[in-house]
Amino acid sequence: MQKREPHPCDALLRQWSIRREVANYYFTALLRLSPDDVDAVKRREEICEKLFFARLALKHVSDQLQSCQQEHKAKV
Numbered sequence: 213m214q215k216r217e218p219h220p221c222d223a224l225l226r227q228w229s230i231r232r233e234v235a236n237y238y239f240t241a242l243l244r245l246s247p248d249d250v251d252a253v254k255r256r257e258e259i260c261e262k263l264f265f266a267r268l269a270l271k272h273v274s275d276q277l278q279s280c281q282q283e284h285k286a287k288v
Contacts, residue, residue, distance in 0.1 A: 221280040228277050231270040238263040 242259045245252060 224277040235266040
């Protein structure tokens with residue numbers, strides 16, 4: 213049985229998936245934050261900051277993945 217060669221973009225796809233899960237986690241946490249909590253404003257600021265950086269990382273890896281896919285699509 214022949215072993216399949218991994219696609220050059222597989223690692224980026226895994227990174228993209230992880231970054232997407234992290235961004236979704238922070239977004240969900242933000243939606244579920246109760247305004248009645250004692251530290252609601254502070255927690256909201258913390259989560260917003262984490263969400264900002266998570267989305268930035270997701271955008272970065274998305275761009276890399278798209279470039280990789282275009283590069284390897286052109287070679288086929």
